[in-house]
Structure formats: C-alpha cells, structure tokens
Amino acid sequence: MPPTVLRIKDISVTVAQDEDAINSAPQEFAERPKDQDASLVNYIAGKAWPAANVLAEYFIWRFGHSGSDALFLSESLTATATPILYGNNNRRRRRLRLLELGAGTGLASLFVGKALTATAAVSTTTPETNDNAPNFNNKHYPHAELGVDIYVSDLAIATPLISKNISANFPRVATTVDGNSNNSGVALHAVALDWTDPDATQKLIASCVASEPAEDDNDDNSPAFDLIYASDVVYFPHLFDALILTLVQLADATTNTNNNSTAAASKNNDRTAEIILTCRIRELNKEARFYARLGKYFRLVALDADEWDSGVFYERYCGEYVMFRCVRRAVDLDEDESDEFEVLRQGWIATDLFD
Template sequence: MATREDDEDDINPVTMILPDDQDDEKLFSTRQEGAPVEQLDQQHYVRSIDSTVVIRQLPSQGISFQLWPAATSLVNLLDHHRRDPTNSPLSSTLIGHRRPLNILELGSGTGLVGIAAAATLGANVTLTDLPHVIPNLQFNADANASVLTLNGGAVHVAPLSWGEADDVELIGRDFDLVLASDVVYHDHLYDPLLETLRLFLLDRQNDKGGGKVFVMAHLRRWKKESVFFKRARKLFQVEVLHVDNPCNGARVGVTVYRFAGKSQNLNA
C-alpha cells in the first residue's frame, strides 16, 4: 500500500501555486507590462487583513526565485490563524508567546511566507537565504512595506548559509519561532539544515530544547526525503500539525510539521 513516505511524484511548483478554493479575481499571476519575460508577479490576497501581498518571481534565476506550493499552504494557515486563532492548527505554537513575535524564516526564496507572517501576526520577521537571493528578497520586502506597516509587522533581510555557525552568530538567536517551506529538497543539504536548526532551537550547552519550535510546510516528492526526517527525529520531537488535501493531480498534499527540542539529545 502506498503511503505518504512512498510517494515519488515530481510536482511542478508553478502549477500548484494557486489553491482551488481561492477567488481568481483576488489571487492570480500576471506578467508586469514592459518587464522581461522571466519576471512574474504573484498577487496573494490575505483575507484576514484584507490586503494583497505582491511577490516578484524570477524563474530563469533558479528555484529560489520561484513560488512553491508549500509556501501558499503555510500562508493560508497563517491567514486562518489570524481569523480564528482558537481553531487554528498553529494555535499551540503561536498562542501565549510575547508580542510582537520575533520570527526567523529559513530558505525564504521569494519571501512570501515571512512577509505574510509579519503582516498577519504583527511580527518582526527576518528573511534569510543565500547571498545571491537577498536582492530579490529585499525587493519583495520593500514592495510590501505599506501592507506591513498597516498591520504592525516588520521585515528584515539577511544572508544565511545552512550549517554555518558564524552566520547564526551574526543573525543572533533571539527568535520565538522558526519557519520554512519546501526546504527539504536537495539531499546534500539535509545535514546543514539540521545543524542550523540545532543551533537556533537547542541549548548550546547540552542540546536540550529551550521552548523554541520550527514550523515547516513540506510537499513530499521522493522516498529519499525519509532520510531527513529520520535524522531530524534524533534531535527533535516531530509532529504533524496539518495536512492539505491533494490537488492538481498530486497523490499527496502539503504537510505542516512542528519540530521541538527533546528533553535530551538522543543522537548517541
């Protein structure tokens, strides 16, 4: 019997951006008039704040410059949480924290998730990715400055290479929550990503959890991804917060996970 772990379907990220239940008049993709062919604007309407987040994509520049399906799923959960926090899959993670929240996003790509988190939660969000991605991240943060200001959110942009302790020290560790979407993709980055999560989430002296959590939206594609989750469970308690229904012919939907530090390091 096929399970979520057995699914090996390749998913086209471009064709899965728009959920089936969204209003086409308020959520759509367009090319800017007079812009290069490779530049695409995604307009994502967020109902809870009655605002539109505009994201520039540069598909010809690589996968970090495109919107992926898990990003939309996580934004929809943030939108739901703003509208109905007591019935939100994110309630156990977000309710009870200080305000404003300090949030870190890993592998931000175009920045949609972090920008939406800042706007819906009135949070201070730091978007991070590799140095060559930073200019487009900053562009998208600036493009949504008015939406952020209106809703009490703020976005900062910083380079961060996974597995690099020096990068973590430069950014600092004063975050209440770490977010990411569709970051489990290249298998050679599994260990660097886990090391970065360890540095941000776990106590530096004994690798015990310090109350910080990582929320990750992920669309399963290949069997090899089970390696990442097996390694992750040696360091973290991993639970499923939410699973989307499959769409656009996929056999599985986006899954949202919550990672929290264990009481002790089980890596031995």
C-alpha cells in the same frame, strides 16, 4: 517579467520572481556538488514554490482566528508562553521575533506580515461579516503593543529579491538588519543565512537579539526566536545535515547574551522556539531520510486534528504535502535516526490521507 499578485482569503501580496527561474526546466532535485551553483540557486530561490502558499494559508487562519494565542497555538506551547513574554504586570517585555528559513521570494513571510499587520490595525473595529475572510477583530493581539520582527532568510544571492518584495509590500518598514526596531507594528528584514556556516548563524542570532534593548533580554533564557518556519526546503541530500544542525542551533539559541552555553540554557528552559516545517512531497524515499535524521534532535508532532478550521490540512493537503512541528528534544537520541516520521506517515495512511 511583471510582479505576480497572489491572494489568500482577503489578503494579497505582490511577488517579483526571477524570469529565468520561471522558464527553466525542473532540475532542482538533481544531485549537486557542495559548491554553490549561482544559476541553480537563482532557479530555486527565484520562484514562488507551492508549499509557501500552504504555509501562508495556515498562518492567515491562525492569526485571524486565534486571538491572543495566535503565536502560541499549540497547547504545549501556549501554557509556557506567558511568563517568558510578559513580566509580573502582564506587559510584554519585548517584540516578538519570527524567522523564515530558505525563504526564496519571501512569499510566506509576506503573507505572515500582512496577516499580522491586519490583526494590529483592525483589532478594535467592527467584526468581519464575510465568513470567508479571517476574523482579525475584537480580540487582543499582544504583538500589537510592541510589534513583531520577521527575519526573512536565504543565501546572500537571494536577499536582493527578498528585499525588493518586502519593499513592494511594506514600503515603510525595514528590509535589513541595520539597527534597532523600536517602532511598534510589524517589520520585515531580509537577512543572509547559509546553513553550512554555523558561525554566520550565530552572528545572525546575536544581531537579532541585539536589536532589542538589553534590559529586556539579557537576564533570561527565553528563546531567541519565538517562531521559526520553512517551506519546501528539503532539496539536496548533501544539505540535509547542515539544515538540521542549523535548526538545532536556532532552537537552542536564547536571549541571554551573558550565557555562553545557549544549548544548555535552552534545554533547561520551559519553552523553546516553535518550529513549523511544510514541504511538498516529490521524492519521498529521499526526503524521508531527512525527516529520519531530523528526529534525532526533534520530536515530529503532527498538527492537531481540530487545528486549521477543524482539519483543513488533512482534508486538502495531506498526501501531497507534509506539515508538522519540530519540538526540540531535551536529550538527543543515541541513534542517528528516528522512526517518528514513519509513524506519522503510517497514521496518515491508516486514515486514507496519504498515497
């Protein structure tokens, strides 16, 4: 089937999808055995799911309206970003690293890449006159100097489609982790990541950190990834724990390749990776179990009320989608579950924003 052109604001991407996935009957939420069913994986990864559009719309607003704080919008993160990413002369020390989990077609990252490319390309031009378009102009974007690497991850069976979509939208950038990313600008990489394989996750972390010149990273404990995001990834109960532990492993990973205790180093650090999770609500009773378990390791923090054009998420999407930041706890809870998601949900109900 021909690729689909999707547009948000003034940014468009071309997305190839799997024809069988588009035409299949919904079955992705059935209970499944732990062995991977290739046809089922293709069904899930081969189509663009709606939460990816919501997440992409958020990032387009964020990168278009937040200037130099675009990658550190949350107040608690902004305050600690500068000393990690900049030296004493205020020059950023390395490229930023972004990671998408369970990317499927790569839709969210395609929009993220386009938005970041736009900010770098037009930051010195005339301001936008279209009120409906993101204003990427007349602001300082730190990623424009040294660039951004966006790692777009899913199971190995899904990475060929991701690579195809990256090549269609970014024909001049890398699509795999096959060497250093010394060029400035935005580069997207299709990478395999199996949540059930911690060793493979560690190898991916090491590979991404190694893509930066050693002198920039090895002497500090800054996060291996600056921003981690995922959409519509809460599918199978048998993968809940694997996904949560993958998030923990990624959140605890640092750039200090000389320190074998990355978890300890990360927890002693002032800042960990920002993690944003967006999912469409389908079977809340089942999905709530995931969020409860997630709370053992992360605080679940709702978007600020004035974030995203003073509350677009709450006006347009809350009740059909959940969207929050996962902030790594300094100390894991003794209990296996947390009630933080239920507290968030009750807050949404209290304001008539949640069915």
